[in-house]
Amino acid sequence: MSAVRFVPMEVTPQGAAPCGESDLLRLVELAGRTAYKSEDRITESSARAFVLMLKKHEHLSVLEHSNIVLKIGKTGTSPVHEFDLEAVSTAIVKALGPRNGFHRLFQTPGPTPDGFAMSGNLRSWIETLRSLDLQKISCRAFLARHLHRFFPSLFEDPVVSDAEWPIEVSLMSEAEQLELLRKYPESDLPLFVFKIVCDRGITHELVRHRVFSFTQESTRYVNYKNRGMILILPEELQPFHDAQGERLTGESPTVAEWHRRAEALFEWYRGDVERGLKPEIARDILPNLLKSEIFVSGRWSGWEHFIRLRDSRHAHPRIRFIAREVRKYFESIDLKIEDTRD
Numbered sequence: 001m002s003a004v005r006f007v008p009m010e011v012t013p014q015g016a017a018p019c020g021e022s023d024l025l026r027l028v029e030l031a032g033r034t035a036y037k038s039e040d041r042i043t044e045s046s047a048r049a050f051v052l053m054l055k056k057h058e059h060l061s062v063l064e065h066s067n068i069v070l071k072i073g074k075t076g077t078s079p080v081h082e083f084d085l086e087a088v089s090t091a092i093v094k095a096l097g098p099r100n101g102f103h104r105l106f107q108t109p110g111p112t113p114d115g116f117a118m119s120g121n122l123r124s125w126i127e128t129l130r131s132l133d134l135q136k137i138s139c140r141a142f143l144a145r146h147l148h149r150f151f152p153s154l155f156e157d158p159v160v161s162d163a164e165w166p167i168e169v170s171l172m173s174e175a176e177q178l179e180l181l182r183k184y185p186e187s188d189l190p191l192f193v194f195k196i197v198c199d200r201g202i203t204h205e206l207v208r209h210r211v212f213s214f215t216q217e218s219t220r221y222v223n224y225k226n227r228g229m230i231l232i233l234p235e236e237l238q239p240f241h242d243a244q245g246e247r248l249t250g251e252s253p254t255v256a257e258w259h260r261r262a263e264a265l266f267e268w269y270r271g272d273v274e275r276g277l278k279p280e281i282a283r284d285i286l287p288n289l290l291k292s293e294i295f296v297s298g299r300w301s302g303w304e305h306f307i308r309l310r311d312s313r314h315a316h317p318r319i320r321f322i323a324r325e326v327r328k329y330f331e332s333i334d335l336k337i338e339d340t341r342d
């Protein structure tokens, strides 16, 4: 069997990032292991240690594939505390300063607001707490205390009383976040995660969207010598592709030519690794068409912008394919983007 295979692109929505600790850890682990292609090491109990290892080594970008939304104020049926919630949200905004950009604060409009919601990914929360650390304000103790309550593996107990801010705090579920988003698109609380299989040329276009978070299969760490080289099926070869066998069929000269070129490139790579070069150096010869797996996470505002730019005839056909699949996912959960396609 040839060491070169051709596979089609794939877009797999992972849904809104989960709010509970164990599901959150599992998603971060799955995204993180994509970089090293070590998914086979995932077990029932591997997520916590893996995420803590990332945290310890400051590989915090992987922790961005997560979302923690705190509901601050009234919970359940208990009455709102006398405490002035508006003063609390103002104090938080003031304390966060430039870090506000990494969070969303949203208060339900209306005459009787029962609190507000504050979101951020795991990395944002970790770094926000660090930035507040130096400031002797109750804001830090308050946030740290509640983050520790819900995510004891990830946030230390600040061991201080939150008596100064006696407000109820709960986690907002994905369903609640989505309901708010449909009603108030500006709330922008949920974080939507997609796993995308595409070529390296297209991942390079994806990562230009700076408001998203990314974790991508690494050509530095993954050694393709024994795995073989997988390429994304180019448009020209689609009529010859047998999806089940992940191979090309037919006697076409086009197929033969593609195989010949791809095998020559892979032989170059394999030869370099065999003579002792590291994969990170041998990769220089790998083509843009190399299959790459990437997790991409972002909020509705980011994905809406992405679809507007990329589901367009001006965009590359393969990133347009991705934008259309993302659009389909959002339509399936009743989030529509005006169709301005040309």
Ligand SMILES: Cc1cc2nc3c(=O)[nH]c(=O)nc-3n(C[C@H](O)[C@H](O)[C@H](O)COP(=O)(O)OP(=O)(O)OC[C@H]3O[C@@H](n4cnc5c(N)ncnc54)[C@H](O)[C@@H]3O)c2cc1C
Residues within 6 Å of the ligand: 208, 209, 210, 211, 212, 302, 305, 309, 310, 314, 315, 316
């Ligand atoms: C059809 C098409 C052709 C393209 N051709 C090229 C090309 O030839 N060469 C090339 O280099 N790129 C090209 N690009 C990529 C393009 O320039 C953008 O990098 C990419 O589309 C991401 O868009 P964005 O910056 O709006 O999105 P994001 O980076 O996701 O930003 C979203 C929004 O956040 C705000 N924002 C984010 N960062 C900043 C910042 N630092 N300062 C101010 N505001 C910010 C802006 O409002 C921005 O619209 C092309 C894109 C398209 C769609």
